[in-house]
Amino acid sequence: MLSLLIIPLPLALLALLIPSNRWRPLLLPVAGLACAALALPLVFSSQLVVGHWFSLDPLGKLVLLVVSLLFAGCGCYGFGYLRMRPERDNRVFVASMLMFLFSMLLATLSRHLGLLWVAIEATTLFSAPLIYFNRNRHSIEATWKYLLICSVGIALAMLGIFAIAYAAVNQGVPVDLQLVTLLQLGPKLSHPWLQAGFIFLLIGFGTKMGLAPMHTWKPDTYGEAPGMVGALLAGGLTSVAFLGVMRGVQVMAAAGLMQSAQRSLLILGLLSVALAAVFMVRQPDIKRLLAYSSIEHMGILAIGVGIGGAATFGAMFHLLNNAFTKGSLFLCAGNLQRAFDSKQLDQVHGAIERVPASGTLLLLGFLAITGSPPFGLFQSEFSILRGAFSLHQAGIGIALLLLLGLVFIGMAGTLLPATLGRSTAPVQKKSFGDTPLTVLPPLLLLAVILLLGLFLPEPLHRLFNGAAALLEVQP
Amino acid sequence: MTEQLLQLLPFAVILLGFYVLASQRLRACVEAVALQGALISCYPLLLHGFEGQALMLSGGALLLKGIVIPLMLLRAMRKLQIEREIESLIGFIPTLVVGVVVAAGAFLFADTLPLALEHHHSLVVPTALATMGCGFLLIITRRKALTQVLGYLVLENGIYIFGALISKVLPAMVEAGVLLDLLVAVFIMGIVLHQIKREFSTLDTQPLTELKE
Incomplete structure (x- = not known):
């Protein structure tokens, strides 16, 4: 298990040492594929690895699966992408990517709330140079907002962890911040x-997830970061931050305060979906649109766990669906931005004509992310809604349905004209078309979501069930 | 002796927070934050007595919050030639008044939380909350990027005070990680400051408003 953690470190060092700007990015697919190859057997092995500091429970396994596969895809894409940007020195970028992978893996494996916090804080620090890759006014503004807002958020999460620890100190019970100890103390x-601790934890890690009203950095950051970084942030980092919130939910459930935790999750979740839906209507910027879509889906995850029962299973399934679909969408949006030299709707028209593969994938991704059958998101959102109606939370179910309808209209308003129709903008001299390395990763990610919508394999079903069971009210 | 110090320390810490809120001279602000950092690094020792881990935590905080980070900020100020005055979105006196209200609120709120017996008279929780409030105010109301970093540091100081209450349950490794993260965060913020200055030829965050709906 620890060999997984050890892979990215020497590679990051190597990235700093390799002089060739052209061959250095090869480290990204190497690290991604190696980690994915090591992670898959860990995720699907039935034996429970329990250590003192590191271990894997179904929740950690689920996020590990998402992060490692998504990084493998983004790594391959990144090799192709950085070859198209030879003018930019990518030394810091590649090293930061690998350290970013390391800190996300560390977060999925850690069993200690303090270690989990350090890992999630490290993800903020290592992703800042990634967002600033384009080195212009907009990207510096986005990086500053991201750093400042997320650092404050993470600081509040630390206060939350301290308060949870004090909940034991206060009662005179000996305690450490091992998750096992906290769950036993319950x-x-x-x-x-x-x-109080859970609220701070939720606000803190919720800031990193991008739950409203702490979401303000998200459209700017996702809008200005390169497509592959957007994919990793929207698919991987948000899942890791969600894991942080879920650790808090586990402690609350063990202490018999599940209802209070669920109420907070429902409020923030509904607020996020509603706010995202409003801002998605008439959104002219494709990447910002995807950022709001990410806020929406984080809201759906929070609502799923907030409802409980069948909806929790739906939320676990949705975590995987959202990560892969959003990853695919951001990678395609990056391809479009390069082909048209813009991400604004007034410049990008008829992408299917200009870049057939990326345009088609973006259109399919749009159908997937809005929950159209037969993609996996239809299944997971359906489970969440079914949970809402069967647990007498019909009001929430109806509100969610209406908002999802609004989101569909908003996304269609931007993404349909961007992909369909005739391409009007003049072709630049140095235009980028589709290449295998920039098309295959988003294609494969989306294919997985399509297959999962048609057939959910038994091991995955077990994994989702196991993760959901951790978030149930303890008897 | 320890008792008296624990009684005095909160007032010094909170007053320094107010001073940063009210002061217009950037250099004085950095020095006040450094002094505050040095003062709060005494908390683990005062709460837990002279023992290995408390000593390490105090020493680490004194070194980073009291010396290294302030020096980094002063160096950044020199290199970037930042003007001394700070601009605020709302006036300095109104910010200070809000700060006082927040501090009073912190004392009232902390009164409602149950405390362990040995912590009843130490005012640790209200001091932590009031200091965090000052940090928040700085981040929200100030326009200079450097002052926002100072606000972040004051916020971290508040959390450190609270953390001292439970430092017994935190392993040394985690504490080291927390302090290291703080250092790296300020370091990266420093680099970004430099880039903002280069891109916009000012450290004002007001021009950083091109990204919006």
Whole structure:
């Protein structure tokens, strides 16, 4: 298990040492594929690895699966992408990518709340240079907002962890920040402190997930970062931050405060979906549109866990669906931005004509992310809605349905004209078309979501069930 | 002795927070934040006595919050030739008044939370909350990117005070990680400051508003 963690470190060092700008990016697919190859057997092995600092439970396994496969895809794409940007020195970029991978893996494996916090904080620091890759006014503004807002968020999460620990100190119970200890202590923890701690944890890691109203950095950051970085942030980092929130939910459930945790999740979740839906209508910028879509899906995840029951299973399934689909969408949006030299709707028209593969994939990705059958998101959103209606939360179910309809209209308004129709903008001299390395990763990611919508294999089903079981009210 | 210090320390820490809110001279602000960092690094020792881990935590915080990070900021100020005055979105006196209100609120709120017996008289929780409030105010109301970094540091100081209460349950490795993260965060913010200055030839964050709906 630890060999997984050790892979990215020497490669990051190597990235700093390799002099060739052309061959250095090869480290990205190497690291991604190696980690994915090591992670897959870990995720699907039935034996439970339990260590003191590191271990894998179904929740960690699920996020590990998402992060490692997504990085493998983005790594291959990145090799192709950086070859098209030979004018930019990519030394820091490649090294930061690998350290970013390391810190995300560390977060999925850690069993100690303090270590988890350090890992998630490290993801913020290592992703900042990635967002600033284009080195212009807009990207510096996006990087500054990202750093400042996320650092404050992460600081609040630390306060939350401290308050959770104090919930035990206050009762005179000996405690450490091992998740196991906190879960065992459960009912003995002081309730006011635990509740305060959970709220801070939710706000803190929620800032990193991009839950409203702490989402303000997200459209700017995703809009200005390169497509592959957007894919990793929207698919991988948000899942890792969600894992942080879920660790808090586990402690709340163990202490018998699940209802209070669910209420907070529902409020933030509904607010996120509603706010994202409003801003998606008439959104002229494709990447910003995808950023709002990411806020929406983080809201759906929070709502799923907030409802509980069948909806929690739906949320676990949705985590995987959202990560892969959003990854594919951001990679395609990057391809379009290069082909048209713009990401604004007034410049990008009829992408299917200019870049057939990326345009078609973006259109299919749009259908997938809005929950159209037969893609996996239809299944997961359906489970969440079914959970809502069967658990007498019909009001939430109806509100969610209406908002999802609004989101569909908003996304269609931007993405349909961008992909369909005739391409009007003049072709630049140095225009980028589709290449295998920039088309295959998003194609494969989307194919997985299509297959999962048609058939959910038994091991995955077990994994989702296991993860959902961790978030149930403990007897 | 320890008791008296624990009584005095909160007032010094909170007053320094107010001073940063009210002061217009950037250099004085950095120095006040450094002094605040040095003062709060005493908390683990005062709360837990002279023992290995408390000593390490205090020493680490004194070194980073009191010396290294302020020096980094002063160096950045020199290199970037930042004007001394700070501009605020709302006036300095109104910010200070809000700060006082926030601090009073922190004391009232902390009164409602149950505390362990040995922490009843130490005012640790309200001091932490009030300091965090000052940090928040700085981040929200100031336009200079450097002052926003100072706000972040004051916020971190507040959290450190609270963390001192539970530093017994945190392994040394995690504490080291926390302090290291803080250092790297400020370091990266420093680099970004430099880039903002180069791109916009000012450190004002007001021009950083091109990205919006």
